[in-house]
Amino acid sequence: MNVFVTLEPSLRRSLVAMFVAGLCFWAGLAGLLPALPLYIEQFGANGQQIGLVMASFAIGLLTMRPVMARITDERGRKPVLLIGLLAIAVAPLLYWLVSFLPEVTWQITMGSHLWRINSAISLMMVFRAFHGLSIASFVTAYSALVADLAPAGQRGELIGYMSLVNPIGMAVGPALGGYLQAGAGFTQVFVLMAMLGAVGLVFAVTIVEPHREKAISRRKTAFWSLLLLPAVRVPALMLLLVGLAFGGLATFVPLYARESSLSLNIGLIYTASAISSFVIRLLAGKASDRYGRGPFITLGLMFYSVSMLALWLAYSEVAVLFAAALQGMGGGMLIPMVAALMADRSRPTERGLMFGLCLTGFDVGIALAGPVMGQVADLTSYRDIFGVACLMTILGLVIFITTSSKDINHSIQFSLRGGKDVYAVPNSTL
Incomplete structure (x- = not known):
């Protein structure tokens, strides 16, 4: 971890505060994963309705990601970090509130169709959408601030270390929430996760953001117009397909485990994923500075595909935990490498925008995963969700290998052999 020695003491203190805030953020967010689908089910929701509620998280992501990305570049990283942590602290209390409200079912007739709308499920969808504001804010600002602080030659290493908040939080939160x-x-569960968000807020307040040139105010259309650039479009499309797989995993694992009669704490599935993600991040970030981002993104997609196949075929607790560990290796390699890739391809004044737009692909995937995978579960089984997810990630792998650079030859060189990234911005430092 020699990269930290090169930074000024005030920046190191800010990094420590960011790290603690990040741990609280991810633990508070992930701690609800084992409990929330079961909580929604007790209001009479079926598989597709559970998927709709969980996928409503992406409504907040999709609507607020462009806004938060612009604020991150134009107003600063710290305010957006605080917004994300505030959402983490408040959302669990809103879910808890639903259990105290009277439950009403409305019947609406449209032609020959009769629609029944449950008030509890409707409120959960609204609160889940608000919860989506957390990632739209925190992840964009956190990634941009780490990239601001990282020396260009050690960017992958520092991003890898600072991204450890994700696997650690994902290890602690779900295990604790499940127990x-x-x-x-x-x-x-709801009270503890709200408290974690509050602790994260306290630490985030102490962060001192370094001086940098602020971006000029952009038109709202500028966010989406950047999607036409191949440097952004291909990673965003790849993350959309990975988001479909991850959304199915995050939403339906508790119900999949119950359907498969697995006798283990559901939180341990997320913990196994997080531990392997932690280990791989320690190695991949520094290595990518030397060998290039492409091969590690490719390897991450391969791990993700194999993990979804393993979950589809698993019939024992050990097999499920092994599949979860493979998924952690895939995610732990893929997400930090894409963050480093977008930092390479952007200037400091546009990092929030570039990160936000690329991650919007992931958001859309999560949004589609709930209803799409819920429909798969209702037609077949929760197990088959992961067979479909495997196909999605394999498609993402093919797209990245063949279109990640300006033509297929350069793409193969970049994605498999660590060739030059033709879209990288020269000297993309502060």
Whole structure:
């Protein structure tokens, strides 16, 4: 970790505060994953309705990602970090509130169709959409600020280290949430996750953002027009397909485990994923500075595809945990490498915008995963969700290998052999 020695003490202190805030953010967010689908189900929701509620998270992501990306570049990273942590602290309390409200079912007739709308499920969708504001804000600002602080030659290494907040939080949060839900109930889960968000807010307030040139105000259309650039379009499309797989995993694993009669704490599935993600991030970031981003993105997609196939074929607790570990290796390699790739391809004044736009592909995938994979579950089984997810990630792998650079030959060189990234911005530092 020699990269930290090169930074000024004030920046190191800010990085420590960011790291703690990041741990609280991801633990508070992920701690709800084992409990929330079961909580929604107790209001009478079926598989597709559970998927719709969970996918409503992406509504907040999609609507607020462009806004937060612009604010990140134009107003600063810190305010957007605070917004994300505030959403993490408030959203669990809103879910908890639903259990105290009277449940009403409305019947609406449209032609020959009768629609029944449950008030509890409707409110959960609204609150879940608000919860999506958290990632739209925090992840964009966090990634941009780390890239601001990182020396260009060690960017992958520092991003890899600072991204460890994700696997650590994803290891602690779901395990804790799963044990609390099983032993004490939903109330304790919601209160604890809200407290984690509050602690993260306290640490984030102490961050000192370094001086940098602020971006000029952009037209709203500028965000989406950048999607025409191949430097952004291909990673965004790839992440959309990965988002479909991840959305199915995050939403339906508790129900998949119950359907498969697995006798283990659901949180341990997320923990196995997080531990392997932690290990791979320690290695991949520094290595990508030397060998290039492309091969590590390709390897991450391969791990992700194999993990989805393994979940589809798993029939024992050990097999499921092994598949989860493979998924952690895929995600732990893929997401930081895409963040480093977009930092390479952007200037400091546009990093928030570039990160936000690329990650919007992931958001759309998560948004589609709930209803699409929920429909798969209702027609077949929760297990088959992961067979479909495997096909999606394989398609993403093919797209990246063949279109990640200006033509197929350069794409193969970049994605498999660590060739030059033709879209990289020269000297993209502060």
